[in-house]
Amino acid sequence: MIALYAITFNALAVTPTAYGELSSDMFADSDKCSQCHAIAHDQWKGTMHYNAYEDPFYQKEVLAASNDTQGIVDEFCSRCHTPIGVVSGEIPPVGGANLSAIAREGVQCDFCHVISVSNGTGNAPFVVSPGNIKWGPFDDSKSAYHESEYLELYTTSEYCGMCHDVTHPLNGLVVDDTYTVWKEGPYAEEGVECQDCHMTSGITKFEANPGRAGSGAQKREHISTHAIVGGNAFITEILGEDKYKEMAVERLKKTATLSIDAPQIGQRGDNLSLNISITNSGAGHKIPTGVSEIRQMWLTVSVKDGSGKQVYNTGDVYDNGTVGNAKIYNTVLGDAQGQPTLSFWLAQSILEDNRIPPRGTVSEKHSFRIPEDVTYPLAIEVTLQYRSAPQDIIDHLFGKDVYEVPVISMTEISTNIYENEETAAAGAADAAKPSTPGVGSLGSVTILLCAAYFYMGRREI
Ligand code: HEC
Ligand code: HEC
Ligand code: HEC
Ligand code: HEC
Ligand code: HEC
Known part of the structure; x- marks a missing residue:
């Protein structure tokens, strides 16, 4: 029975990359990519994706989860927060004793761009093929350093939905429904993807960002931004990532x-x-x-x-x-x-x-x-x-x-x-x-400053 089930499952879909199937030295560190993709690197470094593993809140919670479940969820949690750590078998232990520097980069460039196919959405069903091919949104991309391959997945919410939909590994309870709600909602119907709001400066809708995606590359009408930000103004603050805190507040x-x-x-x-x-x-x-x-x-x-x-x-x-x-x-x-x-x-x-x-x-x-x-x-x-x-x-x-x-x-x-x-x-x-422009706004600024002064004074007491 079990074997039959496995065969049916495989006939329908791909098998996600398994625990320990690869090694971390098969992935390039993000500094390598920044040689030609400096802008993307600058936008990504400091985001919650970059901090997905080092995030001190995650660190505390994953240890608690590991303790509460005698380690049953170690691999599960880490699969999204340090995907390289899992596919390379460097985790568990969740404390990170065996974790390479590259796996500590959280959700990083080379991991995201060697996802070659996905077995649907939820609980990180990605297949990764590290190596010379980088997959992405362009079907005409050329680079001297690596081969490029177009994959539609990158331009759709299904890509994000691999990790942004979480069900409990043992009882199937839906604990994060971000992708599912999007899919069943008005934005999916109108064709507005996660990337339109989170990888453009539009915040609530797509906004074109003309530019070059790499040094020496052709000029394009739109390249996506990698400052992928949500509402987290807390962890960004304590990690000193002020730029991303401000972007979270703006959002x-x-x-x-x-x-x-x-x-x-x-x-x-x-x-x-x-x-x-x-x-x-x-x-x-x-x-x-x-x-x-x-x-x-x-x-x-x-x-x-x-x-x-x-x-x-x-x-x-x-x-x-x-x-x-x-x-x-x-x-x-x-x-x-x-x-x-x-x-x-x-x-x-x-x-x-x-x-x-x-x-x-x-x-x-x-x-x-x-x-x-x-x-x-x-x-x-x-x-x-x-x-x-x-x-x-x-x-x-x-x-x-x-x-x-x-x-x-x-x-x-x-x-x-x-x-x-x-x-x-x-x-x-x-x-x-x-209101008389100059005078009116000057007046209200003065009031605001006085209020701030008063407030700060009170805090010090
Ligand atoms: C969370 C996964 C993720 C991470 C991390 C990530 N990317 Fe991307 N990247 C994407 C997606 C998705 C797109 C396509 C977005 C679209 O076109 O809708 C993309 C697009 C690109 C492109 C095509 C040009 C453009 O910007 O549209 C390049 C080049 C690129 N990424 C390089 C990088 C580099 C270099 C890093 C690390 C500094 C990086 N990416 C980190 C997911 C990621
Ligand atoms: C399928 C992917 C996935 C799995 C598995 C997963 N997470 Fe997460 N986790 C995420 C995503 C995506 C977010 C960001 C959601 C948000 O910002 O609200 C997140 C956010 C968090 C946060 C909040 C961090 C912050 O800075 O506010 C904590 C804590 C956390 N996860 C702990 C865990 C623990 C513990 C486990 C295992 C029991 C786990 N996660 C399993 C994807 C996952
Ligand atoms: C020597 C320079 C160089 C280095 C190093 C480099 N790239 Fe590129 N890459 C380019 C150029 C040039 C392009 C073409 C951009 C275009 O087509 O607009 C490109 C395109 C891409 C694309 C788009 C592929 C597509 O078909 O959509 C991705 C994704 C990408 N690079 C990821 C990476 C990652 C990840 C790294 C680090 C492991 C990296 N690159 C390192 C120069 C480089
Ligand atoms: C129409 C624009 C829009 C689309 C489409 C969109 N988002 Fe968001 N997203 C936002 C805004 C605005 C916020 C800030 C409010 C908030 O934090 O809930 C946000 C917040 C988030 C957060 C942080 C939530 C929290 O409160 O911790 C995550 C994670 C996220 N989005 C992921 C996604 C994913 C994944 C998709 C696609 C399935 C997506 N978003 C589609 C606009 C959008
Ligand atoms: C490999 C898994 C993975 C993929 C793929 C992925 N994410 Fe994330 N994402 C995470 C994790 C894990 C976190 C939470 C890190 C933390 O808070 O500790 C996160 C955080 C975020 C946040 C910040 C949430 C906040 O509260 O501020 C946003 C926004 C977001 N992701 C959007 C996206 C979008 C849009 C895509 C698709 C282009 C995407 N992610 C693809 C794993 C992933």
Whole structure:
């Protein structure tokens, strides 16, 4: 029976490169490629692909996973985070005692460009053929150093989907559905691939980048960029990869839009309801995606009266790093006892998934009572926040006060509530008034600087 199954499987598809089938010296290190592909090298070095193995968060988690499973998942985890380490059999041990320098380069040039075929998507089913042929997106590419071969795979999401779709190796639970959600969503239908948003400067759509792909090569209408960035502004920060932190923040700021449905007028003592909608306007997959049991997205809602007194407030980050009273958008995985767990290798079920699908919108209702002693107008401010991990898991893994996970504001919206029609009309006219360019913006810069100064001063106390 087993043999028959194996034959059917092989007749349908290729066999992915097995553990220890190759050796690491069959791959070229990225410095070699940078001799002629300096721009691509500069864009890739420092990204999360380059850091996929050295990532200190991954390092802590893979050791925990290895301990929890008596080493059963060692090869599984490493297959995406240090693929050369696995195909060369240098891992396990996951600590990296036998790992070559080239395998430490994580997801690197020569690995990515000797993938010659793939057995579909999910759990890294790649076949690698290291050697003189480099596969890529061009069908007319010539180089003195290596042979070039066109492979359509490189231009499609299926390429990324090899690693960006993860199911639990033992129970089949889907723990990363980035590719699958893209495939079933509107972007796949419109032919917008991962590369269009992640390998061009367009961020939310394709943008052509004319140039040369290598020294002495012909000029082309488009060459892809290798600064493949997501939302990780935390690990990039602690590794000192500031350029990629900034790019992650820029990307997060283009991901979503907010709208707010609130009455313009409210009387003292009234119960007021706000309806706040979040739309995933820029990502080809759910937000958050990837290790979405660890990522966090939520709304901070603040209502202050005319004198600056807080009337209503949710979603602040407290000093201990917890988020106050907010709905967190992410996935919640359940362990064997049905309890929430952040350790996806122990997960057996998905307890909750309230992430926002591509082009999808979700709404939150917030209600509060207008106090009797309020001064008008009431200012409502809403911010969509993102952080790469809850503070407590980072404190638990690295020690308290070692790293502070940055909270990134993705987008903001604000509005006012007035006492009556008259003040509302005056407020609306005020808001619509064209500001005198120089003076107006100088004024607001001054206010911002004062606020920053005040804030920094307070931090030092
Ligand atoms: C995660 C895998 C991955 C890594 C790492 C990677 N590439 Fe690429 N590369 C791709 C894909 C996919 C394309 C094709 C993108 C497209 O055209 O849609 C590509 C395109 C190219 C091209 C064709 C020209 C262009 O930019 O479109 C060259 C040359 C190239 N890569 C060289 C490199 C070098 C050198 C490195 C290391 C510094 C590198 N790549 C790292 C996946 C990767
Ligand atoms: C001596 C210079 C040189 C070196 C070293 C070099 N390349 Fe190239 N490579 C080129 C040139 C030139 C091209 C042609 C670019 C074009 O067609 O626009 C090219 C094209 C490519 C392509 C596109 C292939 C296709 O058909 O789409 C890939 C991928 C690539 N190189 C990867 C690599 C990798 C990975 C390394 C390091 C192992 C490397 N190259 C080292 C010069 C070099
Ligand atoms: C329409 C543009 C678009 C497309 C298509 C797209 N992405 Fe994204 N991607 C984004 C934006 C914007 C973000 C930032 C928001 C976020 O982090 O969720 C992002 C974030 C990510 C992240 C980090 C997620 C996190 O929160 O940790 C990963 C990983 C990722 N994308 C991979 C992919 C893969 C793989 C594909 C193809 C299957 C793809 N993306 C298709 C725009 C896109
Ligand atoms: C060989 C496996 C592999 C392939 C192929 C691959 N990736 Fe990745 N990618 C990873 C791993 C592993 C990480 C996470 C590294 C970490 O966070 O420690 C990652 C990280 C990322 C991130 C950063 C996520 C963040 O939170 O900031 C983005 C974006 C991304 N990949 C997009 C892509 C796209 C687009 C493609 C296809 C062109 C692709 N990847 C191909 C393995 C791969
Ligand atoms: C099929 C490929 C694949 C496998 C197998 C895999 N990962 Fe990952 N891992 C990824 C990708 C892709 C990302 C980036 C997703 C994102 O940014 O949200 C990632 C991100 C992570 C992160 C977050 C890193 C950060 O900087 O925020 C941790 C931690 C992690 N993986 C640990 C593990 C462990 C432990 C295992 C084994 C139990 C494992 N991974 C198995 C592909 C994989």
